[in-house]
Amino acid sequence: MTAENVELVCPAGTPAALKAAVDAGADCVYVGFRDETNARNFPGLNFSRPELADGIAYAHERGTKVLVAINTFPRAGKPEIWHQAVDDAARLKADAVIVADVGLCAYAAKTHPDLRLHLSVQASASSPEAIRFYHQAFNIQRAVLPRVLTVPEIAALAADVPVEMEVFVFGGLCVMAEGRCALSSYATGLSPNMNGVCSPASHVRYVERGEKVVSELGGFTINTFGAGEPAGYPTLCKGRFEANGKLSYLFEEPTSLNTLAMLPELIKAGVTGFKIEGRQRGRAYVGAVVKAFRQAVDAIRRGEAPPDIDLDNITEGGRQTAGAYERSWR
Amino acid sequence: MQNPRAAQPSRPVDPPFSPVLLAGIALAPVPPRLLQPLFDAILSVVRRRHPGILERLADYPDSVVGIDPVDLPFVLVLEPHPQMPTLTVHRDFSDVAATAFIRGPLEMLFALSEGRIDGDAAFFSRQLVIEGDTEVVLALRNAIDGAGINLEDDFAATLGPLARPLRHFASVGGRLFNLLSRDMDMVRRSLIGTALRGTDAQSSRISELETELASIRRTLRNREHRA
Numbered sequence: 290m291t292a293e294n295v296e297l298v299c300p301a302g303t304p305a306a307l308k309a310a311v312d313a314g315a316d317c318v319y320v321g322f323r324d325e326t327n328a329r330n331f332p333g334l335n336f337s338r339p340e341l342a343d344g345i346a347y348a349h350e351r352g353t354k355v356l357v358a359i360n361t362f363p364r365a366g367k368p369e370i371w372h373q374a375v376d377d378a379a380r381l382k383a384d385a386v387i388v389a390d391v392g393l394c395a396y397a398a399k400t401h402p403d404l405r406l407h408l409s410v411q412a413s414a415s416s417p418e419a420i421r422f423y424h425q426a427f428n429i430q431r432a433v434l435p436r437v438l439t440v441p442e443i444a445a446l447a448a449d450v451p452v453e454m455e456v457f458v459f460g461g462l463c464v465m466a467e468g469r470c471a472l473s474s475y476a477t478g479l480s481p482n483m484n485g486v487c488s489p490a491s492h493v494r495y496v497e498r499g500e501k502v503v504s505e506l507g508g509f510t511i512n513t514f515g516a517g518e519p520a521g522y523p524t525l526c527k528g529r530f531e532a533n534g535k536l537s538y539l540f541e542e543p544t545s546l547n548t549l550a551m552l553p554e555l556i557k558a559g560v561t562g563f564k565i566e567g568r569q570r571g572r573a574y575v576g577a578v579v580k581a582f583r584q585a586v587d588a589i590r591r592g593e594a595p596p597d598i599d600l601d602n603i604t605e606g607g608r609q610t611a612g613a614y615e616r617s618w619r
Numbered sequence: 620m621q622n623p624r625a626a627q628p629s630r631p632v633d634p635p636f637s638p639v640l641l642a643g644i645a646l647a648p649v650p651p652r653l654l655q656p657l658f659d660a661i662l663s664v665v666r667r668r669h670p671g672i673l674e675r676l677a678d679y680p681d682s683v684v685g686i687d688p689v690d691l692p693f694v695l696v697l698e699p700h701p702q703m704p705t706l707t708v709h710r711d712f713s714d715v716a717a718t719a720f721i722r723g724p725l726e727m728l729f730a731l732s733e734g735r736i737d738g739d740a741a742f743f744s745r746q747l748v749i750e751g752d753t754e755v756v757l758a759l760r761n762a763i764d765g766a767g768i769n770l771e772d773d774f775a776a777t778l779g780p781l782a783r784p785l786r787h788f789a790s791v792g793g794r795l796f797n798l799l800s801r802d803m804d805m806v807r808r809s810l811i812g813t814a815l816r817g818t819d820a821q822s823s824r825i826s827e828l829e830t831e832l833a834s835i836r837r838t839l840r841n842r843e844h845r846a
Contacts, residue, residue: 303766304671305734305766308767331761332678332754333757334761490756497748497750502745517745519744519745571731571739573735573736573740605743
């Protein structure tokens with residue numbers, strides 16, 4: 290893989306964010322419909338069909354592709370809105386759909402054989418056998434890898450499968466086996482896998498207590514932030530709990546993934562798609578992050594090192610990590 | 620004249636020392652009802668130019684969102700009913716049964732409405748406070764951010780031949796605001812500069828210690844692993 294072939298795959302939760310991503314230099318923008326067919330089914334977010342038609346026209350006029358995430362798992366016996374989402378994405382001339390459910394992969398491959406399919410991170414496919422299966426059975430062209438692999442593991446995988454690899458390069462981290470995590474269901478009854486939303490805002494409360502702010506999810510206290518301490522969204526996996534008499538982040542800290550400096554390594558490992566997380570974030574975030582990664586990819590294409598760009602002010606918790614790519618905790 | 624807000628409990632966001640704060644002090648004697656026509660006009664322009672906002676809020680017709688520009692002596696109450704939305708000015712929230720509250724400096728609220736800053740980042744850094752129904756606040760944030768609002772363009776588009784003088788006035792006003800902000804920041808630094816330097820030094824030291832501690836923990840884990 291060379292730097293010439295890599296694509297910046299950028300998030301957009303609204304038409305304004307799509308324009309911000311395209312204008313900042315995205316190669317692809319990924320979006321979702323305004324319903325539970327995608328894993329960012331947040332209030333006030335996502336695209337109606339007419340908005341997506343306009344967004345695709347805007348992107349295509351500027352040489353940018355649009356990918357539609359239809360990456361939740363259809364309810365048993367009621368797959369209609371998921372099928373409709375695939376049909377509408379094809380009708381509106383989306384460049385690919387991002388799918389996770391085996392049944393939906395089969396429906397898309399059979400009904401729209403010319404529609405390009407990407408395997409969502411929600412499918413949690415991280416072995417050559419799993420990815421090869423999706424390719425052979427449904428002609429999947431690209432797999433988005435879970436955020437649990439090291440760079441050498443990604444390189445080994447890329448060399449062993451006939452599809453493109455896409456990895457997350459910036460944004461919120463999910464350290465669980467994606468598509469199989471039940472923490473949100475436990476606390477709220479709703480999950481990213483079935484309802485398209487992890488730790489839904491309807492179950493989130495922030496309570497100001499003097500200088501402190503307490504974050505709650507479904508009535509559970511998830512964290513207490515002291516005066517001036519950066520706050521975070523109350524997902525169970527990023528909660529600060531007391532265990533064995535010690536207060537700590539048991540699973541992971543509220544920290545953002547940032548791999549700007551690692552992009553050359555990831556290209557060398559055979560990665561095609563650099564995915565920026567954050568369809569739920571605003572257009573200011575989208576514009577700033579896409580611009581930074583555009584500069585980095587362009588610098589690498591010129592044979593230069595990626596520039597050191599400060600993205601601290603838009604990260605969760607004001608902290609950054611290279612996550613599993615380095616596994617510095619080992 | 621006594622500020623009616625003085626009797627309220629302390630607010631979780633301190634107003635920044637800015638020209639808006641001075642304007643707020645000057646506005647304190649003005650009854651909120653005299654400001655209402657301005658906010659009626661803002662809502663009318665937003666409805667006409669960005670109908671998608673109310674469409675995205677259609678699931679929350681009965682919500683009442685309290686918006687508190689912490690550096691001004693009044694608050695706003697938004698009721699986003701699709702057919703009959705209202706944006707009303709109040710002295711405080713004492714007579715308002717709001718389902719959610721958003722508090723922050725006026726300049727930040729404007730920047731958020733125009734998508735110039737990221738709402739999550741503002742909240743994570745504790746410069747913005749939200750309370751109550753998080754879902755309606757998030758829906759409002761997404762609806763406004765997604766509309767691509769530009770307040771100057773929006774008002775200019777409704778004023779026809781008056782648009783050019785308005786833009787000129789806004790440009791001059793913006794420059795004056797920036798100059799005044801810079802001067803006030805200088806005054807603030809001269810008053811609390813020493814304390815700020817001490818805090819910066821402490822923050823730097825804490826950061827060094829955190830790095831050192833992480834390194835020690837890693838070493839210990841590696842030793843345990845090898846053992």
